[in-house]
Structure formats: structure tokens, C-alpha cells
Amino acid sequence: MAKNFKMLAKTLYGLEALLAQELRQLGASNIEIGTRNVTFEGDMGFMYKVNLCCRTAIKVLKPITGFNVFTEDDLYKKVYEIPWEQYMEANGSLAVDATVYSKQFTHSQYIALKTKDAIVDRFRDKEGERPNVDLDHPTLRINVHIDRNICTISLDSSGQSLHKRGYKIENTIAPINxxxxxxxxxxxxxxxxxxxxxxxxxxxxxxxxxxxxxxxxxPNLNRAEFGFETWPDFDVDLYEVIEEAALKKIKDxxxxxxxxxxxxxxxxxxxxxxxxxxxxxxxxxxxxxxxxxxxxxxxxxxxxxxxxxxxxxxxxxxxxxxxxxxxxxxxxxxxxxxxxxxxxxxxxxxxxxxxxxxxxxxxxxxxxxxxxxxxxxxxxxxxxx
Structure with missing residues (x-):
């Protein structure tokens, strides 16, 4: 039986209860509403389903570890210790997004840079080559979230924001998300x-x-790609089963x-x-x-x-x-x-x-x-x- 794990779906302010309702209807367990986010549990197939079927989710993150941080050096050392070779190849590419709510850490771009340095240095030290940075279509998109001194490192299963459905080829002035x-x-x-x-x-x-x-x-049937499609454990057959099941629920x-x-x-x-x-x-x-x-x-x-x-x-x-x-x-x-x-x-x-x-x-x-x-x-x- 597939193993359930914790995930976090980001949304816009005011849509949290709607997102929780969507997740409940799709079959999530242990749902908790936060501010601009909802945490829940499900297996790998459920992660695919949420990305494909949730109308009010912007990102679906899979946390892989958490730890306390007090300095930038702390962050570097603890990110360096994560076995990144389980999640990507040395010749792949990465992008790091960071959000910080902390008196100690105030610059999200610097935190993202420090995280990237730690990952790249680990690959260089252990395998003699390093992944490149690709902000648009990386092999692995990583999310760093620091709340005071608690740091959570997650894999971004969505890739680009889920509001980018894939159907909009012509933009007007002030389009709504x-x-x-x-x-x-x-x-x-x-x-x-x-x-x-x-x-x-x-x-x-x-x-x-x-x-x-x-x-x-x-809603995301027309998207070109999701972040999880470049993960080493991506199960294309399982994704196709999930997609086929969703298509059968289309109605007149x-x-x-x-x-x-x-x-x-x-x-x-x-x-x-x-x-x-x-x-x-x-x-x-x-x-x-x-x-x-x-x-x-x-x-x-x-x-x-x-x-x-x-x-x-x-x-x-x-x-x-x-x-x-x-x-x-x-x-x-x-x-x-x-x-x-x-x-x-x-x-x-x-x-x-x-x-x-x-x-x-x-x-x-x-x-x-x-x-x-x-x-x-x-x-x-x-x-x-």
C-alpha cells in the first residue's frame, strides 16, 4: 500500500476554506487550514491528483525535512547534510524559492542563494560536478520556509504556479489570476x-x-508540465491512471x-x-x-x-x-x-x-x-x- 505523507498547498488569502473543501472532496486526510495555505496528507498519486484537479491551489509542496536555524552558517550546514542525490542528478538543474518570517533572517533572496550554494557544494564535493541553476524549467524546484527559527525544506511538486493553467495565450491589461x-x-x-x-x-x-x-x-489539464514530472520517482503510469479517472468525471x-x-x-x-x-x-x-x-x-x-x-x-x-x-x-x-x-x-x-x-x-x-x-x-x- 502506498505510503501517505504530509503536504502543504498554498492558496490566496480568503480561499483557504475553499481549498480545504476541494482537498476533502478529492480524498485528503488530516486537513488543517492555515493562512494562505492548507496542510493535508495523501500518497504520491494523491499529490498528482491535487496538482491536476485543485482549482484554488497555487503550489503543492512536499516537506522533506525541518530544523532550527539561528545563523546563515547553520542553514548552510544543515542544507548541505540533506542527501540531495536522492532527489536529482548532479547534471540536473535547480531553482530555490524562499519565504522568511523572522527577525533573524530578513532577506529571502539571500536565504535562497545560501541554500543553493549548500546544495551545489555538496554535489561538487561528492560527485565532482554540480547542477546548474534554471529558474524557468529546473529538474528540481526547492522551497525554503523560515518562520522565526524553524526552517522547513520542501520539494515543489507543482513547478510553475498552478494559476498558469496553460490555456491563456493572449493576455489583456490587468488580467485576473x-x-x-x-x-x-x-x-x-x-x-x-x-x-x-x-x-x-x-x-x-x-x-x-x-x-x-x-x-x-x-483545471490544469492544459498545463505543459508539473514539477514532479522530473523527479526520479515520477510514476508516469500512475499519473496517467489519475488523469484518466479525472477525465471520466467530466459532465455535460x-x-x-x-x-x-x-x-x-x-x-x-x-x-x-x-x-x-x-x-x-x-x-x-x-x-x-x-x-x-x-x-x-x-x-x-x-x-x-x-x-x-x-x-x-x-x-x-x-x-x-x-x-x-x-x-x-x-x-x-x-x-x-x-x-x-x-x-x-x-x-x-x-x-x-x-x-x-x-x-x-x-x-x-x-x-x-x-x-x-x-x-x-x-x-x-x-x-x-
Missing amino acids: EVLAAGIIMLSGWQGQCDFLDPMCGGGTFLTEAAMIACNIP FHFKIYGYDKDPLALRKAKENVRNANLSEFIELEVQDFFATEKQTERPMYLVFNPPYDERISVTDIEKFYAEIGNTLKRGYPGTQAWMITSNMEALKHVGLRPSRRIKLYNGKLESKLVRYEMYEGSRKASKQ
């Missing part, structure tokens, strides 16, 4: 039970993530996903991204100014969108722009749940609608609010009766 987009859709409660609209769709990230959620398509979707944008160039990029994800049959894209539209059917609908914040995309009159969002929702979109993320709290006041829910998230480094507006048919009172 794929993990954040999936998390927002999951927080909204939409699972494919009705129509879905992103009225300011840009490069189509919300649309693509929504289609994958509706059809239960593994019986509603429509719509995307509007008034910028034809943005819409062209969205079409390319959607086509690259093999999701064109589920997503309809139109050049439309949201403020000149109304709902096309009487069926229930979810709106999920990321309007300009007047940060990376400037708007001439941001307060008027947000007021127009509220007017359009009131006038043209009865019977909808509208979810919107923004970091512009002042402009948000001008929407003129009372949010029924507010959730704190971060879009990059911008503290943001995800808000829900419930647009009832007729009056709210009538809908309750």
Missing part, C-alpha cells in the same frame, strides 16, 4: 446550475474557469456562458484563450457595452465580473462608471445574482445598491472586496412573498 477567478466563482455558489455572464470579460478568465467548473474539467452542461466586452481586441484575445482551452462550444462572446445591454432570457443568471478599479486601467469618471453598473443591473438584469470584485472602495459606494454579502480578498497586492447584489424580479418584498 486564474486561481482567484475560480475561487470567486466557487464563493458565489455557481456550479453550472443556470446561465452565467461576465459583462466585462477582458481575456475571458472568468468564462473559462466557469466552463471548467460547470463541466468538472480538471445545459446552460449558457456569455462574455461581453466593448473592446474588440480584448474579445479577440478572449476567443483565442477559450479556443485554446477547447471550450468554444460552451461560451458565447460578443462585442457589447454592458451599459447598453439587458438580460436576454427570463431564466435565472449569475453575473461575475471584475470592473476597472482606476488602477491599472484608468477610467475618466470612475464614480459615474460604478453608478452606471448599478443602473444597468437595476434596469436590465432582474432575476440575477451579480458578483463583483473591486479594490476601489470609494467608487463602490456609487453603485447605489446594498450588497447582501462582502468578502475580503486580494487581487494581487490590492486589498479588494467581493460583493454580491441580488437583483429580484419586481420588488424584494414581492419576491419574498
Whole structure:
């Protein structure tokens, strides 16, 4: 029977409970929620499954050792003692990422450099040759985490961040992170039970993530590679079994996903991204100014969108722009749940609608609010009766 081991999945602030729920549904054990991370246990096949199937994970780390450190020399000596030849060949390549929360150690790049030196020196001393550094496609990506004086060394099973799904070939200005987009859709409660609209769709990230959620398509199916594929113990047959099992769980979707944008160039990029994800049959894209539209059917609908914040995309009159969002929702979109993320709290006041829910998230480094507006048919009172 395959042996279980401890892992840590990183995520974005505010998505920790969603990630724990995903891990639980996939079959993880001993789940514990942290800040921007969730720890859990599973075997090698489960590690493959989490990388392939988790929508809200950014990294999946496999800790290999932990120790106390008090100086940089301490770190060097203890990293040097790790039998790195078990994890890679001397002629391979490596990359080291470090995060530090410590008064003693304050410079993460220096910690990464010191770790790299220790590994390289061990190989040179023991085997007469040393691995190279390759930041983009290393044989082994190593994570160093120092919390006060406790150092944890992990292998990064994901490689590049898992938000890089592999479908996005055309980027627009201020695109939303794929993990954040999936998390927002999951927080909204939409699972494919009705129509879905992103009225300011840009490069189509919300649309693509929504289609994958509706059809239960593994989010990282289009990725070129995972970190674990270059590990000495990578079991390609086991990975193919995991992938095949996930593909068998794909399901039909019986509603429509719509995307509007008034910028034809943005819409062209969205079409390319959607086509690259093999999701064109589920997503309809139109050049439309949201403020000149109304709902096309009487069926229930979810709106999920990321309007300009007047940060990376400037708007001439941001307060008027947000007021127009509220007017359009009131006038043209009865019977909808509208979810919107923004970091512009002042402009948000001008929407003129009372949010029924507010959730704190971060879009990059911008503290943001995800808000829900419930647009009832007729009056709210009538809908309750």
C-alpha cells in the first residue's frame, strides 16, 4: 500500500476554506487550514491528483525535512547534510524559492542563494560536478520556509504556479489570476446550475474557469508540465491512471456562458484563450457595452465580473462608471445574482445598491472586496412573498 505523507498547498488569502473543501472532496486526510495555505496528507498519486484537479491551489509542496536555524552558517550546514542525490542528478538543474518570517533572517533572496550554494557544494564535493541553476524549467524546484527559527525544506511538486493553467495565450491589461477567478466563482455558489455572464470579460478568465467548473474539467489539464514530472520517482503510469479517472468525471452542461466586452481586441484575445482551452462550444462572446445591454432570457443568471478599479486601467469618471453598473443591473438584469470584485472602495459606494454579502480578498497586492447584489424580479418584498 502506498505510503501517505504530509503536504502543504498554498492558496490566496480568503480561499483557504475553499481549498480545504476541494482537498476533502478529492480524498485528503488530516486537513488543517492555515493562512494562505492548507496542510493535508495523501500518497504520491494523491499529490498528482491535487496538482491536476485543485482549482484554488497555487503550489503543492512536499516537506522533506525541518530544523532550527539561528545563523546563515547553520542553514548552510544543515542544507548541505540533506542527501540531495536522492532527489536529482548532479547534471540536473535547480531553482530555490524562499519565504522568511523572522527577525533573524530578513532577506529571502539571500536565504535562497545560501541554500543553493549548500546544495551545489555538496554535489561538487561528492560527485565532482554540480547542477546548474534554471529558474524557468529546473529538474528540481526547492522551497525554503523560515518562520522565526524553524526552517522547513520542501520539494515543489507543482513547478510553475498552478494559476498558469496553460490555456491563456493572449493576455489583456490587468488580467485576473486564474486561481482567484475560480475561487470567486466557487464563493458565489455557481456550479453550472443556470446561465452565467461576465459583462466585462477582458481575456475571458472568468468564462473559462466557469466552463471548467460547470463541466468538472480538471483545471490544469492544459498545463505543459508539473514539477514532479522530473523527479526520479515520477510514476508516469500512475499519473496517467489519475488523469484518466479525472477525465471520466467530466459532465455535460445545459446552460449558457456569455462574455461581453466593448473592446474588440480584448474579445479577440478572449476567443483565442477559450479556443485554446477547447471550450468554444460552451461560451458565447460578443462585442457589447454592458451599459447598453439587458438580460436576454427570463431564466435565472449569475453575473461575475471584475470592473476597472482606476488602477491599472484608468477610467475618466470612475464614480459615474460604478453608478452606471448599478443602473444597468437595476434596469436590465432582474432575476440575477451579480458578483463583483473591486479594490476601489470609494467608487463602490456609487453603485447605489446594498450588497447582501462582502468578502475580503486580494487581487494581487490590492486589498479588494467581493460583493454580491441580488437583483429580484419586481420588488424584494414581492419576491419574498
